[in-house]
Amino acid sequence: MRFDDYELLVTLDKEKTLRQAAEKLYISQPAVSQRLKTIENYWGVQIFIRTKKELIKTSAGEKIIEHAKQIVETEGLLKENILINKNQVEGKLTIGVASLLGYLIMPDLLRKFLKEYPNVNVQLEVGSSSKIIENVDRYHLAIIRGNKILNLENELLFTDEHYLVAPKNRNLEDEPLIEFQADPWYINQMKQFFETRFNEPYNPQLYVDQIITCRELLLKGVGMTVLPSVITDTMDLTQFHTEKVEVDNIPLLRSTYVSYDNQMLELPQVKTFLKLLEDEYK
Template sequence: MRFDDYELLVTLDKEKTLRQAAEALYISQPAVSQRLKTIENYWGVQIFIRTKKELIKTSAGEKIIEHAKQIVETELLLKENIHINKHKVEGKLKIGVASLLGYMIMPTLLEKFLKRYPNVDIQLEIGSSSKIIDNVDRYHLAIIRGNKILNLENRLLFTDEHYLVAPKNKSLENEPLIEFQADPWYINQLKQFFEKSFNKPYKPQLYVDQVTTCRELLLKGVGMTVLPTIITKTMDLSKFHTEKVEIDHVPLTRSTYVAYDHQMAELPQVEKFLKLLDEEYK
């Protein structure tokens, strides 16, 4: 049965006559009579005894109408709740984030977002940009470094320059080179820079999985590496030798994008998070 069939039974019970029910529902009396017959056929019982004065419920009709009232009341309450909360920001927000960004920008962003929208449940997955891109269908939003994601909307958040960072007052020639996990294009850029700068083969001595580990090693006075400005701005660079990384006089840069399906932006929680990103990275 459809909702309006249940609504008809509740109205008939309230109005007591076919005519008054028809007037209440703004339909014809013959239409009400025909729909009642169809409903009674569906249940296989007589719901009302028709008298000249009014409709009288049968014992089976009592049970069916009580059931109809519960359905009508539940749906009306649900509609009212949806109407009240239609502008409320809630629900789940699934975000895939490149590792560096997960450590460096997400804590502050999530703190601000959840203060504004405490009813949103955040599901955050952190991994390499390539892993996030491979699993992009699992997220409402993906925040990655490097290249844009094909077939999605891509907003540029910021672009980093890169700097060679090494302990001050130490010979760069003798410092162990630290390499962090990155895509082949990026590693090739580093290789070009180091081989031209030091006139010897690119040969890292320390391999780490995260660029943040490189920072911690440098803070302990271990090795040298190339860091993006998103990392260097968290360090007291007066304690280090720094040198901008350029390849053929062109600065080495790395862009950060938020990528999403444009239809996802229609979800209030997604739209609000994108707005926060706009505020933070104008």
């Protein structure tokens, strides 16, 4: 049954006649009579006994109308609650974020956001940018490194320069080279830089799956690698040898984007978190 069928039963019970119910609902009396017959056929019982004076509920009708009253009341309360909270920042927010950003920028962002909007339930998924892009339909917002996502809005948050970082006062040629997992274009840029800088084949001795692990190895005095400024900004570089990375005299840059479907901005929690990102990084 439709909601307006339940509403019709409640109105008939209150007004007691087909005519008064029709006037209340701004429809014709024959239409009310026909709809009542359809409802009774649905339940398989007579709901009202029609008399010349008024409608009288049957015993089955009393139960059905009580059920109808509960549905009408519940929906009315729900509509009122939705209207009151129409612009409230609440509900679920799903974010897919590249691993590096999940470690470095999301903790502070979420601390600020949840302090201001405690009624939002955040679901955060951290992974490689390629994984986030592959599963982008699962998120309200995707924060990725490298390339934009096709068919979505892509806002540039920031762009990193890159630096060769190694322990200070050591012979760089003797330091083991650390390579972290990244897309082929990025690895090729590092390869070109190292081969030009050291005039020998690119030959990493350490392989790690996360760029953040490179930082931890460097802090322990192990190896050398290339790091983006989003990482080097978290380090005391006075303790390290650093060089800006260029390939063919062009600085190596890496962009970070927040990507989303425009329709997601109709959700207050999405729009508000996006505004926080923009305020922090644009």
